[in-house]
Amino acid sequence: MSVSQNFADLRSAAIEKLEAIKEKPLILVGTATCGRAAGALEVLNVFREEVSKHQLDVQVEEVGCMGHCYAEPLVVISNPGFPTLAYGPVDEGTAQRLVSDYLVNGDPCYEFAMAALEPNDEFPTFEDFPRGVIEKKIILRDCGLIDPDDIDHYLAKDGYAALAKVLEMEPTAVIDEIKDAKLRGRGGAGFPTGVKWEFCYKAKGSPKYVICNADEGDPGAFMDRAILESNPHQLIEGLIIAAYAVQAATGYIYVRAEYPLAIERLQNALDQAREKGLLGDKMLGSDFSFDIKIFPGSGAFVCGEETALITSIEGSTGLPSHRPPYPTTAGLFGKPTVINNVKTLSYIPHIMRQGAEWFKSIGTENSPGTAVFALAGKVVSTGLAEVPMGTTIRELVYDVGNGIKDEKEFKAVQIGGPSGGCLPESSLELPIDFDSLQQGGAMMGSGGIVVLNEDDCMVEIARFFLDFTQKESCGKCTFCRLGTKQMLEILTDITQGKGKPEDIDLLQELAEDIKLGSLCSLGKTAPNPVLTTIRYFRDEYEAHINEGRCPGLMCKELISYMIVPEKCSKLCDVCIGSCPTEAIYTRPDMLKAIHQDKCFKCNSCLVACPPQYKAVIRVSPPLEEQTEAEEGGNADEQ
Amino acid sequence: MSSKVNITIDGEQYQVPAGENLLWAALDCGVYIPHLCSIREKERSDASCRLCFVEIEGIPNPVTSCTQEVREGMVVKTRTPLVDRLVKTGFELLLSDHKLRCGKCPKNRQCELQKIAKERKLKLKLTRLRPLLTEEEPVDDSAKTFIYDPNRCILCGQCIWVDHHKVEAGAIGFINRGFDRKMGTFGDVSLAESICTQCGECVKVCPVGALTFKVEEVEKG
Numbered sequence: 001m002s003v004s005q006n007f008a009d010l011r012s013a014a015i016e017k018l019e020a021i022k023e024k025p026l027i028l029v030g031t032a033t034c035g036r037a038a039g040a041l042e043v044l045n046v047f048r049e050e051v052s053k054h055q056l057d058v059q060v061e062e063v064g065c066m067g068h069c070y071a072e073p074l075v076v077i078s079n080p081g082f083p084t085l086a087y088g089p090v091d092e093g094t095a096q097r098l099v100s101d102y103l104v105n106g107d108p109c110y111e112f113a114m115a116a117l118e119p120n121d122e123f124p125t126f127e128d129f130p131r132g133v134i135e136k137k138i139i140l141r142d143c144g145l146i147d148p149d150d151i152d153h154y155l156a157k158d159g160y161a162a163l164a165k166v167l168e169m170e171p172t173a174v175i176d177e178i179k180d181a182k183l184r185g186r187g188g189a190g191f192p193t194g195v196k197w198e199f200c201y202k203a204k205g206s207p208k209y210v211i212c213n214a215d216e217g218d219p220g221a222f223m224d225r226a227i228l229e230s231n232p233h234q235l236i237e238g239l240i241i242a243a244y245a246v247q248a249a250t251g252y253i254y255v256r257a258e259y260p261l262a263i264e265r266l267q268n269a270l271d272q273a274r275e276k277g278l279l280g281d282k283m284l285g286s287d288f289s290f291d292i293k294i295f296p297g298s299g300a301f302v303c304g305e306e307t308a309l310i311t312s313i314e315g316s317t318g319l320p321s322h323r324p325p326y327p328t329t330a331g332l333f334g335k336p337t338v339i340n341n342v343k344t345l346s347y348i349p350h351i352m353r354q355g356a357e358w359f360k361s362i363g364t365e366n367s368p369g370t371a372v373f374a375l376a377g378k379v380v381s382t383g384l385a386e387v388p389m390g391t392t393i394r395e396l397v398y399d400v401g402n403g404i405k406d407e408k409e410f411k412a413v414q415i416g417g418p419s420g421g422c423l424p425e426s427s428l429e430l431p432i433d434f435d436s437l438q439q440g441g442a443m444m445g446s447g448g449i450v451v452l453n454e455d456d457c458m459v460e461i462a463r464f465f466l467d468f469t470q471k472e473s474c475g476k477c478t479f480c481r482l483g484t485k486q487m488l489e490i491l492t493d494i495t496q497g498k499g500k501p502e503d504i505d506l507l508q509e510l511a512e513d514i515k516l517g518s519l520c521s522l523g524k525t526a527p528n529p530v531l532t533t534i535r536y537f538r539d540e541y542e543a544h545i546n547e548g549r550c551p552g553l554m555c556k557e558l559i560s561y562m563i564v565p566e567k568c569s570k571l572c573d574v575c576i577g578s579c580p581t582e583a584i585y586t587r588p589d590m591l592k593a594i595h596q597d598k599c600f601k602c603n604s605c606l607v608a609c610p611p612q613y614k615a616v617i618r619v620s621p622p623l624e625e626q627t628e629a630e631e632g633g634n635a636d637e638q
Numbered sequence: 639m640s641s642k643v644n645i646t647i648d649g650e651q652y653q654v655p656a657g658e659n660l661l662w663a664a665l666d667c668g669v670y671i672p673h674l675c676s677i678r679e680k681e682r683s684d685a686s687c688r689l690c691f692v693e694i695e696g697i698p699n700p701v702t703s704c705t706q707e708v709r710e711g712m713v714v715k716t717r718t719p720l721v722d723r724l725v726k727t728g729f730e731l732l733l734s735d736h737k738l739r740c741g742k743c744p745k746n747r748q749c750e751l752q753k754i755a756k757e758r759k760l761k762l763k764l765t766r767l768r769p770l771l772t773e774e775e776p777v778d779d780s781a782k783t784f785i786y787d788p789n790r791c792i793l794c795g796q797c798i799w800v801d802h803h804k805v806e807a808g809a810i811g812f813i814n815r816g817f818d819r820k821m822g823t824f825g826d827v828s829l830a831e832s833i834c835t836q837c838g839e840c841v842k843v844c845p846v847g848a849l850t851f852k853v854e855e856v857e858k859g
Binding site for chain 2: 472519
């Protein structure tokens with residue numbers, strides 16, 4: 001039988017199975033790691049118990065993540081005769097109500113619903129919200145809506161159709177299609193994927209290897225995990241197509257061991273793909289044989305760098321080495337190797353199925369397609385968002401993320417994790433694509449985006465990211481091992497009020513040298529957070545150094561806590577109980593005050609002070625210890 | 639391998655063996671380029687000391703000469719403002735984590751760091767950077783004939799290469815990560831407790847004062 005016939009059989013069996021499922025009510029509970037952290041497994045149990053208690057003919061399925069982290073645990077219920085609705089956040093009580101009120105008594109509980117999945121007359125859909133207008137989901141389209149542990153769900157949604165098509169094409173034609181689509185690597189650097197494949201295809205040496213880099217390590221980035229946990233087959237299909245294009249016989253998925261659920265779901269997906277003949281010897285009846293191994297990485301950030309990743313698979317310490325030679329000519333075990341990121345590979349099936357022209361119609365000319373962001377920080381709706389390239393930062397923060405939390409002022413966005421940079425308010429109109437971000441001093445990176453508000457100290461943010469890269473430096477080369485340490489020492493001095501006026505220039509000099517001098521990309525990009533914060537927020541560095549003042553009121557050594565007598569109430573003393581060092585005392589006039597020498601700035605009193613008073617404030621530069629006379633004076637004024 | 643290629647270094651023409659590594663070709667021609675980690679026999683240089691920077695026509699930024707193969711017509715500059723700047727910073731960074739006090743060091747006057755300082759007119763003290771060697775590690779004098787002072791080690795890896803590929807003892811290697819990376823034994827035990835054969839070959843290749851023979855042994859030898 002031909003490849004297309006084999007595939008058509010698989011596909012029609014899957015569609016038949018899925019249609020049977022859809023005839024009955026169906027509850028989908030998002031149990032990716034993010035959902036689990038919010039209590040999805042408990043909610044799942046309640047659904048199962050309630051369904052069996054009421055003896056309902058309802059299927060309860062575990063799915064992945066839809067990207068709405070702020071609304072986890074998220075549940076989707078489809079019920080014939082009703083619009084399919086997403087509910088969140090759902091706790092155990094809500095889960096009980098959804099079964100008893102909705103599935104038993106036919107009331108869809110609109111009060112708990114977030115949005116409908118398809119247009120209807122009853123309830124708005126995700127597309128009716130600003131977020132839905134801007135978002136364009138390609139690789140996240142099915143995440144959270146299909147069962148990652150059942151290959152038939154993926155098959156029924158055009159899954160593996162691209163593979164069936166590719167297996168009847170010439171490898172060079174596949175490479176040409178990806179080149180034509182101008183797909184750029186989503187790992188951060190944005191290298192054209194098709195060109196990379198072509199290098200490897202033309203390179204001498206056999207066997208060849210393909211590797212999926214799923215060693216996601218940036219603080220605040222979780223896109224790859226969500227994709228692995230929600231739609232592992234999309235990635236597997238992409239990796240098989242990559243292997244076919246470069247004619248590799250073995251593939252690896254290098255996934256960090258800290259993602260146990262992702263590994264479990266990937267392993268299961270690989271087993272099912274093999275069972276269906278979509279992976280392994282002579283897949284789908286073609287002449288092409290290829291298999292995939294999972295390699296759990298042991299948690300070194302630097303192993304996301306491709307040469308370090310390769311040495312790690314080879315069994316040595318994950319240390320980067322000089323490029324060239326690039327992995328496409330001498331990679332794993334010295335053989336030509338393609339290494340692509342999870343997101344890059346996830347686009348492949350879509351491009352092969354819908355064509356390069358379709359892909360280029362989305363996004364910008366030089367960065368076609370979409371970008372997936374993990375939106376975190378001081379933004380209302382955190383989570384995963386997939387937007388066309390060229391979307392502005394303002395749209396991402398204010399429309400997709402619904403603006404800044406707690407009515408605070410926007411200050412900056414940190415894009416691209418520890419290799420990226422901080423962009424200020426004036427960059428809000430910057431379109432997000434590989435080239436614009438680089439010009440702004442940031443970089444696409446893996447796609448983490450942290451929103452910062454007026455309460456964030458930019459020097460501290462730079463110090464935080466540099467502390468990360470410094471700890472994750474492998475220590476091999478001088479500039480990264482010692483240069484990042486030097487910069488960290490300087491930044492720590494500045495945040496502690498010990499900075500010297502010449503430190504800003506020294507930081508810039510060191511940063512430029514580390515960028516040029518380091519062996520691998522970890523060192524080459526490590527100074528970016530420092531360089532961009534100096535570029536856009538130099539005044540904050542100067543305030544720390546010259547005035548001993550932290551404008552963000554964040555650096556402990558440069559602030560004091562005080563209680564504003566005009567706001568404090570004689571009738572309240574919750575702050576006294578909250579203070580672990582007994583630094584707060586009651587003055588003769590019954591108002592409260594803080595002994596500065598006893599206070600160690602834990603922030604407890606500020607949190608404890610009831611919202612109707614908000615009497616505890618932070619001031620910078622720090623106060624001197626108050627004298628008795630001053631206290632008395634204040635008391636008189638009352 | 640008798641074929642030769644013509645290269646230009648700092649305006650002078652040289653004929654060097656094809657396939658040769660630029661750093662070693664230049665050194666053979668008598669052109670000094672600072673270097674600590676490069677090992678001639680090693681197929682791919684570690685490129686970890688980051689001192690052998692040069693500028694090559696056609697390549698936008700300075701590159702490490704130990705990772706470049708000589709090509710016909712290659713035009714190399716060993717001293718440009720950018721190269722000098724990188725070498726100075728790299729050198730100062732190494733010094734910031736190195737026990738200086740050269741007068742008390744057994745390698746005084748035979749030290750590769752002193753040679754680089756002399757050649758490139760760099761200071762052998764910290765002016766710009768902060769000292770990072772705040773807590774000194776204990777010196778290992780457990781071996782009969784030599785001393786290992788980790789505070790003087792600059793992590794070039796010469797000793798480890800000899801131990802693995804010449805002596806084939808496998809007693810030492812790089813241990814720990816990042817700023818804590820150092821040369822050490824398995825489990826970080828003392829050399830005497832390790833499988834070290836105390837042959838002393840590693841001491842002979844140490845470019846600085848990290849591995850030195852005990853004085854009386856040198857006198858006897």
